[in-house]
Amino acid sequence: MAHPLLLLSLPILLSSIPASSSFQNPADLFFPGFRSAAAGNITLSGVAEIDNHGVLHLTNVTSRLMGHAFYSSPLRFKDSPGGDVSSFSTSFVFAVVPEYPKLGGHGLAFVVSPSRDLPGALPSQYLGLLNASDIGNFSDHLFAVELDTVQDFEFGDINDNHVGIDINSLASNASAPAAYYAAGDDSTKLDLNLKSGKAIQAWIDYDSGEKVINVTIAPSSVKPKRPILSFNVDLSPVFREFMFVGFSASTGLLASSHYMMGWSFCIDGEARALEISSLPPLPGGGKKHPHTALAIGISVSSVVLAVSAVFLAVLIVRTIKNADVVEQWELETGPHRFTYQELKKATNGFKEKELLGQGGFGKVYRGTLPSSKIQVAVKRISHESKQGLREFVSEISSIGRLRHRNLVQLLGWCRKRGDLLLVYEYMANGSLDRYLFDVPKPKATLVWEQRFRIVKGVASGLLYLHEGYEQVVIHRDVKASNVLLDDELNGRLGDFGLARLYDHGSNPGTTRVVGTLGYLAPETPRTGKTSMSSDVFAFGAFLLEVACGRRPIEQEAGPEELVLVDLVWERYKEGRVLDLVDHKLTGEYNEGEVMVVLRLGLLCSNCNPMERPTMRQVVRYLDGEIDVPEVVSGPGGFACSKAGQEHGFEDFQLAYPSSSFDRMSLPSFVANRDASFASFSASPISILTGRGDSG
Numbered sequence: 001m002a003h004p005l006l007l008l009s010l011p012i013l014l015s016s017i018p019a020s021s022s023f024q025n026p027a028d029l030f031f032p033g034f035r036s037a038a039a040g041n042i043t044l045s046g047v048a049e050i051d052n053h054g055v056l057h058l059t060n061v062t063s064r065l066m067g068h069a070f071y072s073s074p075l076r077f078k079d080s081p082g083g084d085v086s087s088f089s090t091s092f093v094f095a096v097v098p099e100y101p102k103l104g105g106h107g108l109a110f111v112v113s114p115s116r117d118l119p120g121a122l123p124s125q126y127l128g129l130l131n132a133s134d135i136g137n138f139s140d141h142l143f144a145v146e147l148d149t150v151q152d153f154e155f156g157d158i159n160d161n162h163v164g165i166d167i168n169s170l171a172s173n174a175s176a177p178a179a180y181y182a183a184g185d186d187s188t189k190l191d192l193n194l195k196s197g198k199a200i201q202a203w204i205d206y207d208s209g210e211k212v213i214n215v216t217i218a219p220s221s222v223k224p225k226r227p228i229l230s231f232n233v234d235l236s237p238v239f240r241e242f243m244f245v246g247f248s249a250s251t252g253l254l255a256s257s258h259y260m261m262g263w264s265f266c267i268d269g270e271a272r273a274l275e276i277s278s279l280p281p282l283p284g285g286g287k288k289h290p291h292t293a294l295a296i297g298i299s300v301s302s303v304v305l306a307v308s309a310v311f312l313a314v315l316i317v318r319t320i321k322n323a324d325v326v327e328q329w330e331l332e333t334g335p336h337r338f339t340y341q342e343l344k345k346a347t348n349g350f351k352e353k354e355l356l357g358q359g360g361f362g363k364v365y366r367g368t369l370p371s372s373k374i375q376v377a378v379k380r381i382s383h384e385s386k387q388g389l390r391e392f393v394s395e396i397s398s399i400g401r402l403r404h405r406n407l408v409q410l411l412g413w414c415r416k417r418g419d420l421l422l423v424y425e426y427m428a429n430g431s432l433d434r435y436l437f438d439v440p441k442p443k444a445t446l447v448w449e450q451r452f453r454i455v456k457g458v459a460s461g462l463l464y465l466h467e468g469y470e471q472v473v474i475h476r477d478v479k480a481s482n483v484l485l486d487d488e489l490n491g492r493l494g495d496f497g498l499a500r501l502y503d504h505g506s507n508p509g510t511t512r513v514v515g516t517l518g519y520l521a522p523e524t525p526r527t528g529k530t531s532m533s534s535d536v537f538a539f540g541a542f543l544l545e546v547a548c549g550r551r552p553i554e555q556e557a558g559p560e561e562l563v564l565v566d567l568v569w570e571r572y573k574e575g576r577v578l579d580l581v582d583h584k585l586t587g588e589y590n591e592g593e594v595m596v597v598l599r600l601g602l603l604c605s606n607c608n609p610m611e612r613p614t615m616r617q618v619v620r621y622l623d624g625e626i627d628v629p630e631v632v633s634g635p636g637g638f639a640c641s642k643a644g645q646e647h648g649f650e651d652f653q654l655a656y657p658s659s660s661f662d663r664m665s666l667p668s669f670v671a672n673r674d675a676s677f678a679s680f681s682a683s684p685i686s687i688l689t690g691r692g693d694s695g
């Protein structure tokens, strides 16, 4: 029913019609897919593209991208430049497919903007909409509804799965966790995961009379009656008379593919209904993400189960005496069981000549698989190793299913009597420590750009272990000698022999302490527990060794220079921390990046696990998305000395001081009851070195 006031204003409305119709402005857009005909009316910029099926790809999973897609013509939102914004309504169907199931990057937005290419905009947390200098400026005239899958503290994001209304800024004026109300039931709110990889429909409605904007999302084409976000705002000062409408999406160091399958938009009316089932299908058939599909649940408590499962598998495989020819595709689908003959042939009978390294629990040989000619590294776990079987089971059940470009992939395994053999991807350039340390002569020196890229890669690999997998995976032995370099010099974390899994949210089990001197978090020997923050501690030591080109603990150096983190902190306080930067870089480095790495190294080395950043934050610092805070307290500031004095280290054992790829490392070190604890200093690392003579 028309409001009397509306009837009164009818003549005015009528008089304005010729003007708008002469502009040939179709205010009723309908794109059930973006097939070639419709695509003619869409302007793409950035990496956005439309595929053969008519799906709009705003971004793929490459880092730091942005994509824009706008309706090519501006739309008239006001009758006159100073007038009120008309009501409008839009609906669209999108999908966010993250590279790793739980880590989105970064998000997408419906945008109303004075321009259709958003000049100067940045990717990552800026969503391709604005940049650091024009943010919050009223003259941007930017309105957006964001579907954000990363929590940006800078912009006060509520979580990593939310919808928000943004006006000239990315600090949302209103936001809500992604969810929807059940159809026909306004009181039951159901969670909705934006980065589920599945099609989600969104509706945005602005009522010019009520001056309210409503945002509704749902996993189907049935529009819930109640919106998830309702915000009272008069958009008239924000909009110009003519504005462009469209979408923007961006990726950061972490990335998602952002897809748009259909879109409708209408001024002064309701956007036409879209039916998900009649839209072009999601690329990849909306299949579950391969990383998810590969993942199976393993918890510490089920290790027993896993042991028996592996025995059973071994038994079954043994009885099936097939030829066992390895095809390329088999290597891509998961760990494969090799025959002993194959691996013997591959490594020339485990010749010394093929030996790549020797570590805590076995020798590593270079090999070439006879069937596929693929180069591999074969780790042979010796019969004597008590750990042998346990490590073996742990490795197969965990790392075989972990996949990330910064992890060394386990390709397969074999068991022959007491010998356990693990087959890994071959890393052409060996382990990182060979390039960093003077003793023995470094293989070659890596320039700063290479080092920084390796550090960022390892951080993202470790973040994947912590947050990207079904379970939290604690690496437990992060260090330069466990970082391997592939032929493109990408840093890859290897040696997951120490990894243990525990379910997200549950307490890490108390296990025998393993790790390497100098990388071991102070709370680990105290509590006997390893956690994500103890990995972060080791990562801090790793950062410092990469920047300074020295080991966390140097045996031969003078007593006051023994502990790298203490030394860095001393110099940092004196304002001359750059003196410690690896002299092999001959002063050629990006000072800003080096400072980020050094500061972050100090932050991660904090004695108090609560003070350390998470790997997710570490990745963001390294990516430059947020500034690393000034380090104001020393890493040992939190009464570390107590750690050692209150508890004996009786059962404390550093089992594997060197990696299997690493010939040169600190001597094996086993603590004993007789060790003197009297001379503990404030740093936990010096506590450990205090007993170094026992090793």
Ligand SMILES: *[C@@H]1O[C@H](CO)[C@@H](O)[C@H](O)[C@H]1NC(C)=O
Residues within 6 Å of the ligand: 026, 037, 038, 039, 040, 041
């Ligand atoms: C663009 O939109 C106009 C108006 O809706 C329509 O007539 C025209 O066919 C469209 N062009 C293409 C190439 O789809």
Ligand SMILES: *[C@@H]1O[C@H](CO)[C@@H](O)[C@H](O)[C@H]1NC(C)=O
Residues within 6 Å of the ligand: 047, 060, 061, 062
């Ligand atoms: C993503 O798109 C960019 C630009 O079109 C391209 O260079 C890159 O190779 C693509 N990445 C993937 C993983 O397809």
Ligand SMILES: *[C@@H]1O[C@H](CO)[C@@H](O)[C@H](O)[C@H]1NC(C)=O
Residues within 6 Å of the ligand: 119, 120, 121, 130, 131, 132, 133, 134
């Ligand atoms: C930010 O974007 C504006 C356009 O909105 C552009 O003029 C400016 O140069 C950009 N600033 C930077 C630092 O890129």
Ligand SMILES: *[C@@H]1O[C@H](CO)[C@@H](O)[C@H](O)[C@H]1NC(C)=O
Residues within 6 Å of the ligand: 133, 137, 138, 139
């Ligand atoms: C806002 O942007 C305008 C035009 O780009 C510029 O002249 C003005 O200085 C900016 N205001 C602020 C507060 O940055």
Ligand SMILES: *[C@@H]1O[C@H](CO)[C@@H](O)[C@H](O)[C@H]1NC(C)=O
Residues within 6 Å of the ligand: 136, 167, 168, 169, 171, 172, 173, 233
């Ligand atoms: C929306 O947020 C921006 C930036 O935080 C602020 O400048 C603006 O006043 C807010 N607008 C409304 C209507 O709340």
Ligand SMILES: *[C@@H]1O[C@H](CO)[C@@H](O)[C@H](O)[C@H]1NC(C)=O
Residues within 6 Å of the ligand: 205, 206, 207, 212, 213, 214, 226, 227, 230
């Ligand atoms: C917005 O949502 C409220 C309910 O929260 C509803 O009363 C109102 O009609 C809606 N407005 C529009 C334009 O959808």
Ligand SMILES: CC(=O)N[C@H]1CO[C@H](CO)[C@@H](O)[C@@H]1O
Residues within 6 Å of the ligand: 428, 429, 444, 486, 487, 488, 489
């Ligand atoms: C620095 C270095 O040794 N780079 C090598 C990494 O591996 C590739 C491929 O084997 C070599 O070409 C590089 O020289």
